[in-house]
Each structure stands twice: as C-alpha cells, then as structure tokens.
Amino acid sequence: MPRTRHVLPGFRLSLGYTITYLSIIVLAPFAALAWKSSKGGVEIFTSTLTDKRVLASLELSFTTSFYAALVCGFFGVLTAWALERYSFPGRRILDAMVDLPFALPTAVAGIALCTLYAPNGWLGKILSPGGLKNLYVSWVETPNQWLVNLLEPIGFKAAYSSTGITIALIFIGFPFVVRTVQPIIQGLSLEVEEAAACLGANRWQTFWRVIFPTILPGTLAGMTLAFGRAVGEYGSVVFISGNMPFKTEIAPLLIVSRLEQYNYNGAAALGFILLVISFLILLFSNLLQAWNNKRTAR
C-alpha cells in the first residue's frame, strides 16, 4: 500500500496529540455532563422538558441569541470592511477595541451595559418612551409642537427586557464576526474588484456576485460562533435582563438557580438539553454551509 507523503513531518504525532487534547479538554467535560445528568434518570429530562418555565427560557435564550447573531453578522461585516479597506486616523485603536468584549469580565460588561441602558442611564433615557422628545425639547429653544407630538410615543424599554438581553449578546458576540471576516476581506485583492468592473459589473453586481459569496462562509462561521457563545452566556446578561420568570429569564439562569438548590442532576440535565439543541443548530448551520459551498463551486 503506497504511503501518503506529507510535506510536513510528524503527521501521526500531531494527530495523536489532537485526539488526546480533544478528549481531555473537550470530550471529558461533555461526558461528565452526560453522566451527571443521566443520574437523574429519564424523568429528570421529561420533567425539565415539560416545565413551561424552562421552555419559555429556552425559547428566549435561542431567539435572543439568534437576533444577536444576525445583528453581529451585519455590523460585524461592515466593521471588518471599514477596518480593512479604509485608512483613517485611529484605525488601529478601533481595531484593538473590537477585542474588548473578549477581554472584559462578563459581569463588568453586564453592569456597564445595564447602567447605560437603564431607564435613567445615558442611552436608556433617550431610548425609553418619550426620551427622544425630551432630548429634542431640551435642545431646541422653541420646540415645534408637531415634531413633539411625533416624537412623543417613540421609544422602547431597553434594559430589563428581551431587547436588553439581545443588546448584551450583541456586545459579547460582535468580535467573533469581525475577527473571522477580517482576514477574508484582507485576502480579497482589489484586482478582483477591478476585474469585475472591467468585465462590466456595476457596484451592486460586484458586491453581490463577487465579494458577497467570498465572505459569506466566514460571516456564517462568525455568526455561528457568536450564536453559540450567546446561548450559554450568563454573566453579562443577568444584570440587564431583569430575570422575570416567563419574560426575561434565560436558560443559563435556570441552570444556576438549580445549582443553588443543590439540584445538580437537574442542572446537568438542563445543561445537556441546552448543549444538544445548540449542537443540532450548529450542525444544521454547517450542513447548510456545506450545501452552499457545493452549490456555488462550479
């Protein structure tokens, strides 16, 4: 049997290392989780999955994570594009700032966001109903009554609502998209755009037919990472969410609250369910990408 020759030596060694590493760092905790939750028997899963409060929290966690991933996807690509394609003063500082959500302890981020978006916070004040009107009235000497009436009802509750949860999740998920898309944009040479233009493509066509398909897989990968991180996020969310049962209670909070009651099997079961759903969603996203790659590869 002919042996495959690799350019780099040590294939077996690195494969062995990879498998060992994955087993210890990744598989062992999963196995422990599965083992711990199995100690509660089947009924702990059925009782968890039929609890309306658990279902409400799962729905909240997954929908807010989904919306957050969407927003991160759009603004992440925009940011990555701006950072790579334009040079402007302070670009490097801005570039470094993208990583801040990674570095900040999540509880600190949570408290900061909550203070900012609370009804009396800087942003919360403007965003809450009537906030824009108040801002306008305080800025203009003779406010236009028609505009005041128009602005009056505008606003929403930012902190202590599902919007607040989404805001926190956008904050922590943002770097994932920027950092996965940035190198792709960097590798996308200007000549390609020029070639497209030479062949008669207008700007929209260049973007839609040339740039977009190239950065799409990276964007989706970044969004998947952001989504995965968001589903399990606890520290930065619990301060801004308000944690009201059925309304703003995220699934990780229910896990913590089960731990607090020494209900370890129950907590492990809910953790396991969260993990399985996340895994299925990630698998689906990967399959979708594989299908898309196959479809577009001509």
Added chain:
Amino acid sequence: MSNTSPASRSLFRRDFVRRTLLASTLLLSASLAHAEEPKLLNSSYDVTREFYKQVNDLFVPFWKAKGGATVQVDQSHGGSSKQARAVLDGLEADVVTFNQSTDVDLLVPAGLVAADWRTKFPHNASPYTSTILFLVRKGNPKGIKDWPDLVKSGAQVIIPNPKTSGNGRYSYVGAWAWSIKNEGGDEAKAKDFVKKLFANVPVLDTGGRGATNSFAQNGIGDVLLTFENEVHLTIRELGADKFDVVVPPQSILADAPIAIVEPVAKKHGTTDLAKAYLDYLFTDEVQEVAAKNYFRPANPEILKKHAASFPEIKLVTIDEILGGWKKALEVHFKDGGVFDQIYAR
C-alpha cells in the same frame, strides 16, 4: 564563548554548578521553612471580605502572643452555596464561615463537619447575626413603614431572586413571617401576601449586590430589601443624602453559621488553630469589629453598646416560621415550590 580557554571554561562550569546547588538548597530550605508556618484557609461568603480581613489582621498577633507561630490566614470568598459546594468537592478549607445553615449542613453527610456543629461554639455557632431592612429614596415618598406597605399597589420593590440569593430568600421569609404573625397564621394568606409582594417586584437580580445596583445606581424601584450591613454600606458608599433606612417593627433573623472542616484540619494538623480561630470570633475584640461592619454582634452586651447602630426590632427565626432552612428550601424554593407557584402560569 569561542575565546574562552578550556581551563577557564571548566572553572566557570564548576562555579556555575556550585552556585546552582547553593541557590537550590537555599530555595528548598526557604520553602521548607515556609511549609512549617501554619496556614488556615477560611472559606466564606461574598460580603465578609472586609470583615475577615480585619479579623485576620487581629488574629495573627493574638495567636503569636499566645505562644503560637506566625500564622497565615487565607480567605476564599464567593456565593455561600457555591463555597459549600467547593468544600464538598475537595477545596481544603480548614474552617467555613457561611450565611445559611443549610450550606454547613451540606457538609455533614460527607463527614466534613460534625453533625452537632451548632453546639461546638457559643451562640448557636453564629458569631454575629443580621436582618432584612428597607432602604427607601430620600424622604420616603411612598411612605413605606412596614411590610404591608410593600404590597400596596404603586410601590415597586427590589428584591433579588430568592432562588439564587440568600438576601432574596431572607426577604421572602421576612414577608411570610409578617403575614403569619399578623394575619392569623394562615398559610394561604401568607402565600397570597408574598404573591402580592412579588407582583410589585419589577426586576429579580441574581444576587444582593446586583439588586443594590439596580436600586441605587439605575434608579429602579421605591424600596430595596436587603441585609442590614448592605443597607449601611450602600448609604456609606453612595451618600446619606439619597436614601433613608426604614426599620420595620418585625423582621427575620439571619445568622452566620461557622464550623471546622474536621478531616481537613486534621490532615493539615491545624485542628487546634482552627478551633482557636473560630473561638476568637466570639471575643470582645472581634465582636466590636463585627459591630463596626454593621453585623449584629452575638454578645448581647456589645450589641447593647452599639444600640444606636442597631435599632430594636422584633426578630423571628426561620426555625420558628418555616421549621428550618432545610424544610424552607424543600417547600418554598425548590423547582415547583411555593415561590415558583407565585409565578406559575
């Protein structure tokens, strides 16, 4: 080193070896000497950081004066239940100083703490106590004086989540106790009372500090229910011109149980030291420190001395109201318990 002669090179090498040997011997002996110095690990809950720092600063010279060695007391802080779990999972704490007796009880079946730990130290093994008070906005615009004022419509009450925080649990039991004592001892009425109370809670923070933040920094709610020490700390840190303290006629007694983790102390050879350390918490010296940190000293005389800081209040115990923490957790706070029924749909 191409220009060094073979002789000088070997000399250099010998010197190097000698120096390394000397250095490592010194290091080894230093670390041995360090190991001889007794160490104590105190696993405690979140808000006692300042208190135990002051206690440890006093204990080290005290123990030395008694003829002991220079001890090093290390602290570990976190949520009380989390800390208990860590000790159960093998964190080698010599002593535990928690804020809920169930957290100590958790260690009993594993043989880490004696079943009769309550009797091993004076005052039910609780060097100080605390209670739940109300913190309101300056001038008390909603006129909140007692528990029934909290269930009035129009009052917004900040209480942390009873399922994830001790503050929340004590506040819940405090409300329950008010109803039991003043509405004829009917459980259905008590349940209705706490239900109305929590209908006025707009935000359920996961911990006491988060709730304080929501109330004091983010301007949510008309009244905050939290421990006496947290109430005073908030006023000290954020200004007496913003808040007023309301002392209800009756509230709930919160104790701070302590215990030696016997097998660990035995293994470390610190049993005597651990005992001396916990006994020390009941001396006048530390009782004064407790009072300064707004914990109610267990020693009645020292409590009396600080009567100005600790207004008289009728304190009921959880044993009296709900038959102890264990039963309270089982009936009220576990999944599907009374607290969850309040929110059930």
